[in-house]
Amino acid sequence: MKFKRKDVLGLEDLTAEEINLILDTAEPMKEIMTRDIKKVPTLRGRSVITLFYEPSTRTRSSFELAAKYLGADTSSIAIANSSVQKGESLRDTAKTLEAMAADVIIIRHNAAGAPHLLARWVSARVINAGDGAHEHPTQALLDMFTIREKKGGFQGLKVAILGDITHSRVARSNIWGLTKMGAEVRVVGPATLIPPEIERLGVKAYHDWEEGLKDVDVINVLRIQLERQKKGLFPSIREYTRLYGLDQRKLQVAKPDVLVLHPGPVNRGIEISPDVQDGPHAAINEQVTNGVAVRMALLYLLMSGGEKDEISA
Amino acid sequence: MSPREKVQIMDQEGIRRALTRIAHEILEKNAGTKDLVLIGIRRRGVPLASRLSERIKEIEGTSIPLGILDITLYRDDLSQLDYHPLVRKTEVPFSITGKKVVLVDDVLYTGRTVRAAMDALMDLGRPQLIQLAVLIDRGHRELPIRADFVGKNVPTSRKEQINVSLLEIDGEDKVTIVEKDT
Numbered sequence: 001m002k003f004k005r006k007d008v009l010g011l012e013d014l015t016a017e018e019i020n021l022i023l024d025t026a027e028p029m030k031e032i033m034t035r036d037i038k039k040v041p042t043l044r045g046r047s048v049i050t051l052f053y054e055p056s057t058r059t060r061s062s063f064e065l066a067a068k069y070l071g072a073d074t075s076s077i078a079i080a081n082s083s084v085q086k087g088e089s090l091r092d093t094a095k096t097l098e099a100m101a102a103d104v105i106i107i108r109h110n111a112a113g114a115p116h117l118l119a120r121w122v123s124a125r126v127i128n129a130g131d132g133a134h135e136h137p138t139q140a141l142l143d144m145f146t147i148r149e150k151k152g153g154f155q156g157l158k159v160a161i162l163g164d165i166t167h168s169r170v171a172r173s174n175i176w177g178l179t180k181m182g183a184e185v186r187v188v189g190p191a192t193l194i195p196p197e198i199e200r201l202g203v204k205a206y207h208d209w210e211e212g213l214k215d216v217d218v219i220n221v222l223r224i225q226l227e228r229q230k231k232g233l234f235p236s237i238r239e240y241t242r243l244y245g246l247d248q249r250k251l252q253v254a255k256p257d258v259l260v261l262h263p264g265p266v267n268r269g270i271e272i273s274p275d276v277q278d279g280p281h282a283a284i285n286e287q288v289t290n291g292v293a294v295r296m297a298l299l300y301l302l303m304s305g306g307e308k309d310e311i312s313a
Numbered sequence: 314m315s316p317r318e319k320v321q322i323m324d325q326e327g328i329r330r331a332l333t334r335i336a337h338e339i340l341e342k343n344a345g346t347k348d349l350v351l352i353g354i355r356r357r358g359v360p361l362a363s364r365l366s367e368r369i370k371e372i373e374g375t376s377i378p379l380g381i382l383d384i385t386l387y388r389d390d391l392s393q394l395d396y397h398p399l400v401r402k403t404e405v406p407f408s409i410t411g412k413k414v415v416l417v418d419d420v421l422y423t424g425r426t427v428r429a430a431m432d433a434l435m436d437l438g439r440p441q442l443i444q445l446a447v448l449i450d451r452g453h454r455e456l457p458i459r460a461d462f463v464g465k466n467v468p469t470s471r472k473e474q475i476n477v478s479l480l481e482i483d484g485e486d487k488v489t490i491v492e493k494d495t
Contacts, residue, residue: 002395002396002397003397021397021399024399025399025400027402028383028386028400028401028402028403029400031402031403031404032386032403035436035437036437036438037436037437039436040386040387040433040436041386041387041432042386042387042391070386297400300386300400301397303392304391304392304394304397
Protein backbone atom coordinates (compact mmCIF):
# COMPACT_ATOMS: atom_id res chain seq x y z
CA MET A 1 0.00 0.00 0.00
CA LYS A 2 1.05 3.58 -0.60
CA PHE A 3 1.41 6.13 2.15
CA LYS A 4 0.94 9.27 0.10
CA ARG A 5 1.39 11.88 2.78
CA LYS A 6 4.05 14.54 2.62
CA ASP A 7 3.38 15.51 6.23
CA VAL A 8 1.66 14.11 9.30
CA LEU A 9 -0.08 16.99 11.00
CA GLY A 10 -2.98 15.31 12.75
CA LEU A 11 -5.23 12.31 13.05
CA GLU A 12 -8.29 14.25 11.91
CA ASP A 13 -7.28 13.78 8.26
CA LEU A 14 -5.77 10.29 8.38
CA THR A 15 -7.92 7.38 7.21
CA ALA A 16 -8.47 4.20 9.22
CA GLU A 17 -6.44 2.36 6.58
CA GLU A 18 -3.48 4.71 7.01
CA ILE A 19 -3.65 4.43 10.79
CA ASN A 20 -3.61 0.64 10.49
CA LEU A 21 -0.57 0.79 8.21
CA ILE A 22 1.30 2.96 10.74
CA LEU A 23 0.42 0.63 13.63
CA ASP A 24 1.31 -2.50 11.60
CA THR A 25 4.67 -0.98 10.67
CA ALA A 26 5.39 -0.06 14.31
CA GLU A 27 5.35 -3.73 15.34
CA PRO A 28 8.58 -4.78 13.60
CA MET A 29 10.10 -1.44 14.67
CA LYS A 30 9.53 -2.42 18.28
CA GLU A 31 11.51 -5.63 17.69
CA ILE A 32 14.50 -3.58 16.51
CA MET A 33 14.54 -1.82 19.89
CA THR A 34 15.07 -5.15 21.67
CA ARG A 35 18.27 -5.95 19.76
CA ASP A 36 21.84 -5.60 20.99
CA ILE A 37 22.56 -3.37 18.02
CA LYS A 38 19.55 -1.07 17.88
CA LYS A 39 20.17 0.30 14.42
CA VAL A 40 19.14 -0.39 10.84
CA PRO A 41 20.50 1.49 7.82
CA THR A 42 17.11 2.37 6.29
CA LEU A 43 17.33 6.16 6.61
CA ARG A 44 21.09 6.48 6.27
CA GLY A 45 21.99 9.88 4.89
CA ARG A 46 18.66 11.50 5.82
CA SER A 47 18.46 14.34 8.30
CA VAL A 48 15.77 14.94 10.88
CA ILE A 49 15.52 18.21 12.80
CA THR A 50 13.43 18.72 15.91
CA LEU A 51 12.19 22.27 16.35
CA PHE A 52 10.51 22.65 19.72
CA TYR A 53 8.99 25.94 20.81
CA GLU A 54 7.75 24.31 24.04
CA PRO A 55 9.59 22.25 26.63
CA SER A 56 9.54 18.47 26.21
CA THR A 57 11.64 15.55 27.33
CA ARG A 58 10.01 12.39 26.16
CA THR A 59 8.56 13.47 22.82
CA ARG A 60 11.75 15.11 21.62
CA SER A 61 14.12 12.34 22.72
CA SER A 62 11.65 9.74 21.45
CA PHE A 63 11.72 11.30 17.96
CA GLU A 64 15.50 11.65 18.02
CA LEU A 65 16.08 8.06 19.07
CA ALA A 66 13.52 6.83 16.52
CA ALA A 67 15.41 8.64 13.77
CA LYS A 68 18.77 7.36 15.02
CA TYR A 69 17.60 3.73 15.30
CA LEU A 70 16.67 3.99 11.61
CA GLY A 71 20.10 5.36 10.74
CA ALA A 72 19.19 9.04 10.15
CA ASP A 73 21.15 12.02 11.44
CA THR A 74 19.39 14.31 13.90
CA SER A 75 19.77 17.80 15.19
CA SER A 76 17.66 19.65 17.69
CA ILE A 77 16.87 23.31 17.97
CA ALA A 78 16.17 24.43 21.52
CA ILE A 79 14.31 27.67 21.22
CA ALA A 80 15.77 29.09 24.43
CA ASN A 81 19.27 29.22 22.86
CA SER A 82 18.25 29.94 19.29
CA SER A 83 17.79 32.87 16.94
CA VAL A 84 14.10 32.87 17.80
CA GLN A 85 15.19 34.77 20.90
CA LYS A 86 16.63 37.35 18.53
CA GLY A 87 13.24 37.78 16.89
CA GLU A 88 13.47 35.36 13.95
CA SER A 89 10.06 34.44 12.54
CA LEU A 90 8.85 30.85 12.21
CA ARG A 91 9.01 31.19 8.45
CA ASP A 92 12.63 32.38 8.43
CA THR A 93 13.64 29.66 10.88
CA ALA A 94 11.97 27.11 8.63
CA LYS A 95 13.71 28.41 5.51
CA THR A 96 17.04 28.27 7.34
CA LEU A 97 16.50 24.63 8.31
CA GLU A 98 15.51 23.83 4.77
CA ALA A 99 18.66 25.49 3.46
CA MET A 100 20.60 23.05 5.64
CA ALA A 101 18.94 20.23 3.65
CA ALA A 102 16.69 18.91 6.42
CA ASP A 103 14.54 16.05 5.13
CA VAL A 104 12.11 16.07 8.02
CA ILE A 105 11.20 18.83 10.46
CA ILE A 106 9.46 17.82 13.66
CA ILE A 107 7.78 20.79 15.25
CA ARG A 108 6.11 21.53 18.55
CA HIS A 109 4.53 24.94 18.88
CA ASN A 110 2.22 26.63 21.36
CA ALA A 111 0.07 27.99 18.52
CA ALA A 112 -2.45 25.63 16.96
CA GLY A 113 -1.85 25.37 13.22
CA ALA A 114 1.85 26.32 13.26
CA PRO A 115 2.91 22.91 11.83
CA HIS A 116 0.34 23.33 9.03
CA LEU A 117 1.84 26.69 8.05
CA LEU A 118 5.33 25.25 8.18
CA ALA A 119 4.28 22.34 5.95
CA ARG A 120 3.12 24.80 3.30
CA TRP A 121 6.35 26.77 3.38
CA VAL A 122 8.94 24.02 3.16
CA SER A 123 9.47 21.04 0.92
CA ALA A 124 10.84 19.05 3.85
CA ARG A 125 8.40 16.66 5.45
CA VAL A 126 6.74 17.98 8.60
CA ILE A 127 5.53 16.03 11.61
CA ASN A 128 3.40 17.72 14.24
CA ALA A 129 4.76 16.98 17.71
CA GLY A 130 1.99 19.00 19.37
CA ASP A 131 0.38 22.30 18.36
CA GLY A 132 -1.41 24.30 21.02
CA ALA A 133 -4.55 22.55 22.23
CA HIS A 134 -5.14 21.16 18.73
CA GLU A 135 -3.38 17.86 17.93
CA HIS A 136 -0.58 15.59 19.12
CA PRO A 137 -0.84 12.84 16.53
CA THR A 138 2.14 10.69 17.57
CA GLN A 139 0.93 10.57 21.18
CA ALA A 140 -2.48 9.33 20.03
CA LEU A 141 -0.84 6.80 17.70
CA LEU A 142 1.27 5.38 20.52
CA ASP A 143 -1.79 5.25 22.79
CA MET A 144 -3.63 3.39 20.05
CA PHE A 145 -0.71 1.03 19.46
CA THR A 146 -0.68 0.21 23.18
CA ILE A 147 -4.46 -0.32 23.21
CA ARG A 148 -4.33 -2.57 20.15
CA GLU A 149 -1.48 -4.59 21.63
CA LYS A 150 -3.33 -5.13 24.93
CA LYS A 151 -6.90 -5.41 23.68
CA GLY A 152 -6.44 -6.87 20.22
CA GLY A 153 -8.38 -4.15 18.38
CA PHE A 154 -10.69 -1.16 18.69
CA GLN A 155 -14.11 -2.25 17.49
CA GLY A 156 -16.68 -1.75 20.24
CA LEU A 157 -14.03 -0.87 22.84
CA LYS A 158 -15.12 1.65 25.48
CA VAL A 159 -12.42 4.25 26.03
CA ALA A 160 -12.66 7.03 28.64
CA ILE A 161 -10.44 10.10 28.45
CA LEU A 162 -10.24 11.54 31.95
CA GLY A 163 -9.27 15.07 32.95
CA ASP A 164 -8.72 18.44 31.31
CA ILE A 165 -10.20 17.97 27.85
CA THR A 166 -10.38 21.67 26.96
CA HIS A 167 -6.65 22.28 26.95
CA SER A 168 -5.60 18.85 25.73
CA ARG A 169 -4.24 18.15 22.25
CA VAL A 170 -3.76 14.53 23.37
CA ALA A 171 -7.52 14.27 23.94
CA ARG A 172 -8.42 15.66 20.52
CA SER A 173 -6.03 13.42 18.60
CA ASN A 174 -7.19 10.40 20.59
CA ILE A 175 -10.84 11.22 19.90
CA TRP A 176 -10.28 11.58 16.15
CA GLY A 177 -8.14 8.46 15.92
CA LEU A 178 -10.14 6.14 18.17
CA THR A 179 -13.61 7.00 16.83
CA LYS A 180 -12.30 6.42 13.31
CA MET A 181 -11.18 2.93 14.31
CA GLY A 182 -14.58 2.03 15.75
CA ALA A 183 -14.05 2.60 19.47
CA GLU A 184 -16.69 4.22 21.66
CA VAL A 185 -15.04 7.26 23.22
CA ARG A 186 -16.23 9.24 26.21
CA VAL A 187 -14.68 12.19 28.02
CA VAL A 188 -14.87 12.52 31.79
CA GLY A 189 -14.04 15.62 33.85
CA PRO A 190 -15.38 18.76 35.50
CA ALA A 191 -17.71 20.92 33.39
CA THR A 192 -15.15 23.75 33.52
CA LEU A 193 -12.59 21.55 31.72
CA ILE A 194 -14.84 20.01 29.06
CA PRO A 195 -15.96 22.23 26.18
CA PRO A 196 -19.72 21.92 25.60
CA GLU A 197 -19.20 21.41 21.84
CA ILE A 198 -17.02 18.33 22.38
CA GLU A 199 -19.92 15.96 21.67
CA ARG A 200 -19.88 17.15 18.08
CA LEU A 201 -16.72 15.04 17.69
CA GLY A 202 -18.79 11.93 18.32
CA VAL A 203 -18.03 11.41 22.02
CA LYS A 204 -20.19 11.52 25.12
CA ALA A 205 -19.29 13.85 28.00
CA TYR A 206 -19.64 12.85 31.66
CA HIS A 207 -19.08 15.01 34.71
CA ASP A 208 -19.70 12.20 37.18
CA TRP A 209 -16.79 9.75 37.35
CA GLU A 210 -18.96 6.84 38.41
CA GLU A 211 -21.12 7.08 35.30
CA GLY A 212 -18.24 7.97 33.03
CA LEU A 213 -15.90 5.15 34.02
CA LYS A 214 -18.56 2.44 34.26
CA ASP A 215 -17.56 -0.71 32.35
CA VAL A 216 -14.85 1.00 30.28
CA ASP A 217 -12.02 -1.06 28.74
CA VAL A 218 -9.46 1.75 28.71
CA ILE A 219 -8.91 4.90 30.79
CA ASN A 220 -6.56 7.49 29.32
CA VAL A 221 -5.66 9.83 32.20
CA LEU A 222 -4.59 13.31 31.16
CA ARG A 223 -2.05 15.42 32.97
CA ILE A 224 -3.72 18.18 34.95
CA GLN A 225 -1.87 21.43 34.48
CA LEU A 226 -1.57 22.90 37.92
CA GLU A 227 -1.66 26.49 36.66
CA ARG A 228 -5.28 25.94 35.52
CA GLN A 229 -6.35 25.99 39.14
CA LYS A 230 -5.06 29.55 39.51
CA LYS A 231 -7.41 30.51 36.68
CA GLY A 232 -10.32 29.25 38.76
CA LEU A 233 -11.23 26.26 36.60
CA PHE A 234 -11.38 24.06 39.69
CA PRO A 235 -11.41 25.11 43.35
CA SER A 236 -8.42 23.17 44.66
CA ILE A 237 -6.00 20.44 43.65
CA ARG A 238 -7.29 18.33 46.54
CA GLU A 239 -10.84 18.60 45.35
CA TYR A 240 -9.82 17.70 41.80
CA THR A 241 -7.97 14.64 43.07
CA ARG A 242 -10.97 13.58 45.16
CA LEU A 243 -13.45 13.93 42.26
CA TYR A 244 -11.39 12.98 39.22
CA GLY A 245 -8.03 11.59 40.35
CA LEU A 246 -7.88 7.93 39.28
CA ASP A 247 -7.52 5.72 42.36
CA GLN A 248 -8.40 2.11 43.29
CA ARG A 249 -11.95 3.05 44.25
CA LYS A 250 -12.74 4.63 40.89
CA LEU A 251 -10.96 1.82 39.05
CA GLN A 252 -13.50 -0.63 40.55
CA VAL A 253 -16.36 0.55 38.32
CA ALA A 254 -14.40 -0.10 35.10
CA LYS A 255 -13.99 -3.54 33.53
CA PRO A 256 -11.83 -5.88 35.65
CA ASP A 257 -9.09 -5.95 32.97
CA VAL A 258 -9.16 -2.17 32.38
CA LEU A 259 -6.05 -0.68 30.76
CA VAL A 260 -4.76 2.60 32.24
CA LEU A 261 -2.76 5.02 30.10
CA HIS A 262 -1.13 8.38 30.85
CA PRO A 263 0.83 10.47 28.34
CA GLY A 264 3.22 11.74 31.03
CA PRO A 265 4.76 13.53 32.71
CA VAL A 266 2.67 12.42 35.70
CA ASN A 267 1.73 14.63 38.63
CA ARG A 268 2.13 11.78 41.08
CA GLY A 269 -0.83 11.49 43.44
CA ILE A 270 -2.87 14.21 41.72
CA GLU A 271 -4.54 12.97 38.53
CA ILE A 272 -3.58 9.37 39.30
CA SER A 273 -2.79 7.71 42.62
CA PRO A 274 0.65 6.08 43.01
CA ASP A 275 -0.80 2.59 43.54
CA VAL A 276 -2.70 2.81 40.24
CA GLN A 277 0.24 4.39 38.42
CA ASP A 278 2.56 1.58 39.53
CA GLY A 279 -0.14 -1.10 39.52
CA PRO A 280 -0.89 -3.96 37.11
CA HIS A 281 -3.42 -2.06 34.97
CA ALA A 282 -1.08 0.78 33.99
CA ALA A 283 1.11 0.57 30.89
CA ILE A 284 2.76 3.96 31.24
CA ASN A 285 6.36 2.83 30.68
CA GLU A 286 5.33 0.60 27.80
CA GLN A 287 3.70 3.63 26.22
CA VAL A 288 7.12 5.28 26.14
CA THR A 289 8.66 2.26 24.37
CA ASN A 290 5.76 2.13 21.94
CA GLY A 291 6.19 5.85 21.28
CA VAL A 292 9.63 5.27 19.80
CA ALA A 293 8.32 2.36 17.68
CA VAL A 294 5.40 4.39 16.33
CA ARG A 295 7.67 7.33 15.48
CA MET A 296 10.07 4.97 13.69
CA ALA A 297 7.13 3.69 11.65
CA LEU A 298 6.08 7.23 10.70
CA LEU A 299 9.59 8.28 9.72
CA TYR A 300 9.96 5.14 7.62
CA LEU A 301 6.63 5.61 5.89
CA LEU A 302 7.27 9.29 5.19
CA MET A 303 10.78 8.83 3.88
CA SER A 304 10.69 5.62 1.88
CA GLY A 305 8.86 5.32 -1.40
CA GLY A 306 9.69 7.47 -4.40
CA GLU A 307 7.82 10.16 -6.31
CA LYS A 308 4.17 10.34 -5.43
CA ASP A 309 1.29 12.75 -5.61
CA GLU A 310 1.37 13.96 -2.08
CA ILE A 311 -1.13 15.51 0.27
CA SER A 312 -0.83 16.89 3.79
CA ALA A 313 -2.52 15.20 6.72
CA MET B 314 -0.95 -8.41 -22.08
CA SER B 315 -1.33 -10.34 -18.83
CA PRO B 316 1.39 -12.68 -17.59
CA ARG B 317 1.10 -16.03 -19.34
CA GLU B 318 2.00 -19.28 -17.65
CA LYS B 319 4.76 -20.70 -19.78
CA VAL B 320 6.05 -23.84 -18.29
CA GLN B 321 6.11 -25.73 -15.01
CA ILE B 322 9.65 -26.60 -14.05
CA MET B 323 9.11 -28.26 -10.66
CA ASP B 324 6.19 -30.09 -9.11
CA GLN B 325 5.53 -31.13 -5.51
CA GLU B 326 7.68 -34.24 -5.79
CA GLY B 327 10.50 -32.31 -7.43
CA ILE B 328 10.52 -29.74 -4.63
CA ARG B 329 10.43 -32.46 -1.99
CA ARG B 330 13.40 -34.31 -3.52
CA ALA B 331 15.41 -31.11 -3.95
CA LEU B 332 14.90 -30.15 -0.30
CA THR B 333 15.83 -33.63 0.90
CA ARG B 334 19.04 -33.46 -1.12
CA ILE B 335 19.85 -29.95 0.18
CA ALA B 336 19.27 -31.14 3.78
CA HIS B 337 21.84 -33.91 3.21
CA GLU B 338 24.28 -31.50 1.60
CA ILE B 339 23.98 -29.03 4.49
CA LEU B 340 24.75 -31.82 6.96
CA GLU B 341 27.62 -33.13 4.90
CA LYS B 342 29.23 -29.75 4.34
CA ASN B 343 28.94 -28.78 8.02
CA ALA B 344 29.76 -32.24 9.39
CA GLY B 345 26.51 -32.51 11.37
CA THR B 346 24.30 -30.08 13.21
CA LYS B 347 26.78 -28.58 15.69
CA ASP B 348 26.36 -24.75 15.82
CA LEU B 349 24.03 -24.96 12.82
CA VAL B 350 21.06 -22.56 12.53
CA LEU B 351 18.60 -22.01 9.68
CA ILE B 352 17.22 -18.58 8.87
CA GLY B 353 14.49 -18.11 6.27
CA ILE B 354 14.15 -14.86 4.35
CA ARG B 355 10.58 -13.55 4.22
CA ARG B 356 8.37 -14.63 2.70
CA ARG B 357 8.91 -17.89 0.86
CA GLY B 358 12.28 -18.61 2.44
CA VAL B 359 10.44 -19.10 5.73
CA PRO B 360 8.45 -22.27 4.90
CA LEU B 361 11.45 -23.62 2.98
CA ALA B 362 13.71 -23.18 6.04
CA SER B 363 11.08 -24.84 8.19
CA ARG B 364 10.86 -27.84 5.83
CA LEU B 365 14.66 -28.12 5.74
CA SER B 366 14.77 -28.19 9.54
CA GLU B 367 12.19 -31.00 9.59
CA ARG B 368 14.20 -32.95 7.03
CA ILE B 369 17.38 -32.45 9.07
CA LYS B 370 15.60 -33.63 12.18
CA GLU B 371 14.44 -36.79 10.37
CA ILE B 372 17.98 -37.50 9.22
CA GLU B 373 20.02 -36.58 12.31
CA GLY B 374 17.41 -36.71 15.08
CA THR B 375 18.34 -33.25 16.37
CA SER B 376 16.37 -30.00 16.18
CA ILE B 377 18.23 -26.93 15.07
CA PRO B 378 17.23 -23.32 15.78
CA LEU B 379 15.01 -21.73 13.15
CA GLY B 380 14.74 -17.97 12.56
CA ILE B 381 12.91 -15.53 10.29
CA LEU B 382 14.54 -12.52 8.67
CA ASP B 383 12.68 -9.54 7.20
CA ILE B 384 15.06 -7.59 4.99
CA THR B 385 12.78 -4.68 4.01
CA LEU B 386 14.67 -2.10 6.09
CA TYR B 387 17.94 -3.18 4.45
CA ARG B 388 16.78 -2.91 0.82
CA ASP B 389 18.85 -0.66 -1.45
CA ASP B 390 15.88 0.52 -3.51
CA LEU B 391 13.56 1.94 -0.83
CA SER B 392 13.81 5.52 -2.08
CA GLN B 393 13.08 4.42 -5.66
CA LEU B 394 9.97 2.34 -5.06
CA ASP B 395 6.62 3.98 -5.61
CA TYR B 396 4.95 1.83 -2.96
CA HIS B 397 5.72 0.86 0.61
CA PRO B 398 6.87 -2.67 1.08
CA LEU B 399 5.21 -3.77 4.30
CA VAL B 400 7.81 -4.15 7.03
CA ARG B 401 7.35 -7.34 8.99
CA LYS B 402 8.98 -8.74 12.08
CA THR B 403 12.39 -10.32 12.20
CA GLU B 404 12.20 -13.29 14.57
CA VAL B 405 15.59 -14.63 15.53
CA PRO B 406 15.07 -15.55 19.20
CA PHE B 407 18.62 -16.87 19.70
CA SER B 408 22.16 -15.54 19.42
CA ILE B 409 23.79 -16.11 16.02
CA THR B 410 27.25 -15.16 17.27
CA GLY B 411 29.66 -18.02 16.59
CA LYS B 412 26.97 -19.99 14.71
CA LYS B 413 26.98 -21.49 11.23
CA VAL B 414 24.05 -19.69 9.64
CA VAL B 415 22.32 -21.14 6.59
CA LEU B 416 20.22 -18.46 4.91
CA VAL B 417 17.27 -19.88 2.98
CA ASP B 418 15.37 -18.21 0.13
CA ASP B 419 13.21 -19.37 -2.75
CA VAL B 420 14.91 -17.72 -5.76
CA LEU B 421 18.43 -16.36 -6.23
CA TYR B 422 18.45 -13.69 -8.96
CA THR B 423 20.34 -10.37 -8.74
CA GLY B 424 21.80 -11.17 -5.32
CA ARG B 425 20.53 -7.92 -3.81
CA THR B 426 18.18 -9.64 -1.39
CA VAL B 427 21.02 -11.81 -0.13
CA ARG B 428 23.26 -8.75 0.27
CA ALA B 429 20.54 -7.11 2.37
CA ALA B 430 20.04 -10.31 4.36
CA MET B 431 23.75 -10.55 5.17
CA ASP B 432 23.81 -6.94 6.38
CA ALA B 433 20.73 -7.64 8.50
CA LEU B 434 22.41 -10.73 9.99
CA MET B 435 25.60 -8.84 10.82
CA ASP B 436 23.50 -6.38 12.82
CA LEU B 437 22.15 -9.28 14.88
CA GLY B 438 25.54 -10.75 15.78
CA ARG B 439 28.76 -12.19 14.40
CA PRO B 440 28.18 -15.61 12.84
CA GLN B 441 31.07 -18.03 12.36
CA LEU B 442 30.02 -18.36 8.74
CA ILE B 443 27.05 -17.77 6.47
CA GLN B 444 25.92 -20.18 3.77
CA LEU B 445 23.12 -19.76 1.27
CA ALA B 446 20.49 -22.32 0.27
CA VAL B 447 17.97 -21.56 -2.51
CA LEU B 448 15.33 -23.59 -4.27
CA ILE B 449 15.99 -21.94 -7.67
CA ASP B 450 19.09 -20.19 -9.03
CA ARG B 451 18.02 -18.30 -12.15
CA GLY B 452 21.27 -16.42 -12.88
CA HIS B 453 21.69 -12.70 -13.77
CA ARG B 454 23.68 -11.77 -10.67
CA GLU B 455 24.41 -8.08 -10.12
CA LEU B 456 26.63 -8.68 -7.07
CA PRO B 457 29.45 -11.16 -6.39
CA ILE B 458 27.21 -13.63 -4.55
CA ARG B 459 26.68 -17.36 -5.08
CA ALA B 460 24.62 -20.10 -3.43
CA ASP B 461 26.14 -23.01 -1.49
CA PHE B 462 23.08 -25.23 -1.98
CA VAL B 463 20.80 -25.08 -5.01
CA GLY B 464 17.60 -27.04 -5.66
CA LYS B 465 17.59 -26.40 -9.39
CA ASN B 466 19.60 -24.20 -11.75
CA VAL B 467 17.24 -22.59 -14.24
CA PRO B 468 18.70 -20.57 -17.13
CA THR B 469 16.28 -17.68 -17.74
CA SER B 470 16.03 -14.48 -19.72
CA ARG B 471 15.43 -11.22 -17.84
CA LYS B 472 12.01 -10.99 -19.48
CA GLU B 473 10.92 -14.11 -17.69
CA GLN B 474 9.67 -14.40 -14.16
CA ILE B 475 10.02 -17.35 -11.83
CA ASN B 476 7.01 -18.06 -9.65
CA VAL B 477 7.49 -20.29 -6.63
CA SER B 478 4.27 -21.50 -5.03
CA LEU B 479 4.43 -23.19 -1.65
CA LEU B 480 1.73 -25.11 0.17
CA GLU B 481 1.99 -22.99 3.33
CA ILE B 482 1.44 -19.69 1.49
CA ASP B 483 -0.11 -20.45 -1.89
CA GLY B 484 -1.93 -23.71 -1.25
CA GLU B 485 0.18 -25.81 -3.62
CA ASP B 486 3.79 -26.73 -4.36
CA LYS B 487 5.08 -25.81 -7.81
CA VAL B 488 7.59 -23.67 -9.69
CA THR B 489 6.70 -22.07 -13.02
CA ILE B 490 8.30 -19.69 -15.51
CA VAL B 491 6.11 -16.83 -16.75
CA GLU B 492 6.74 -14.39 -19.59
CA LYS B 493 6.50 -10.92 -18.06
CA ASP B 494 4.47 -8.01 -19.44
CA THR B 495 6.43 -6.02 -21.95
